[in-house]
Amino acid sequence: MPKVTLTFDNGPEPLVTPQVLDCLAQHDLKATFFVLGKKVIEPARARIAQRASADGHRIGNHTFTHTTPLGELDRTAALAEFDRTERALEWLLPAGAQPRRLFRPYGGSGALGPHLLHPAVVEKLEAGGYTCVLWNSVPGDWRDPDQWVNRALEDCRSRPWSLVVLHDLPTGAMAHLDEFIRRLFDDGVELTQEYPSDCVPLLDGKIVLPMAQYTSKP
Numbered sequence: 001m002p003k004v005t006l007t008f009d010n011g012p013e014p015l016v017t018p019q020v021l022d023c024l025a026q027h028d029l030k031a032t033f034f035v036l037g038k039k040v041i042e043p044a045r046a047r048i049a050q051r052a053s054a055d056g057h058r059i060g061n062h063t064f065t066h067t068t069p070l071g072e073l074d075r076t077a078a079l080a081e082f083d084r085t086e087r088a089l090e091w092l093l094p095a096g097a098q099p100r101r102l103f104r105p106y107g108g109s110g111a112l113g114p115h116l117l118h119p120a121v122v123e124k125l126e127a128g129g130y131t132c133v134l135w136n137s138v139p140g141d142w143r144d145p146d147q148w149v150n151r152a153l154e155d156c157r158s159r160p161w162s163l164v165v166l167h168d169l170p171t172g173a174m175a176h177l178d179e180f181i182r183r184l185f186d187d188g189v190e191l192t193q194e195y196p197s198d199c200v201p202l203l204d205g206k207i208v209l210p211m212a213q214y215t216s217k218p
């Protein structure tokens with residue numbers, strides 16, 4: 001049975017994320033939300049992420065400003081992108097609301113490569129026992145808010161386990177999330193909150209895939 005893991009990046013957004021949470025609850029699905037530090041630092045948006053966490057979804061650090069991939073920043077700036085977001089998520093960690101500390105780098109329209117990570121951040125992820133979650137399916141919901149579902153379904157049919165990146169952003173794309181989920185079930189897909197191992201170069205602080213492909217030179 002093919003598997004699909006849903007992740008939602010770049011929120012929380014007050015006009016979108018609660019609807020995404022309602023939709024996932026209707027289908028009894030759990031996902032992961034990779035949030036931006038600059039957003040979740042606002043109390044109203046933090047409350048949305050807290051609701052997601054309480055609903056059983058996982059919350060991960062997706063950088064603070066989400067403007068330049070970490071591998072293209074200097075050491076200080078790269079570490080700040082990570083640390084400032086961790087501080088905005090401090091409410092999450094002591095509660096033990098989720099089993100893992102999660103990080104997803106900013107790719108720039110979903111590109112994978114050595115621009116993703118800075119070696120100083122990799123050290124930090126190792127020392128802190130973080131799990132780094134990448135992706136293998138970026139259907140471009142933000143580019144094509146009304147047409148992304150067919151492309152996403154096609155892509156999910158092309159591999160045994162897809163880790164899909166969607167965006168809880170006010171583009172209109174999430175109005176079609178319910179249809180996407182229904183059609184995945186029609187396809188006989190198993191929806192899971194876990195991650196395929198080829199998308200996880202670091203697991204609980206241990207490097208499990210060659211990191212050079214995702215890390216800039218020091």
Ligand SMILES: [Zn+2]
Nearest residue numbers: 009010062106
């Ligand atoms: Zn992003």
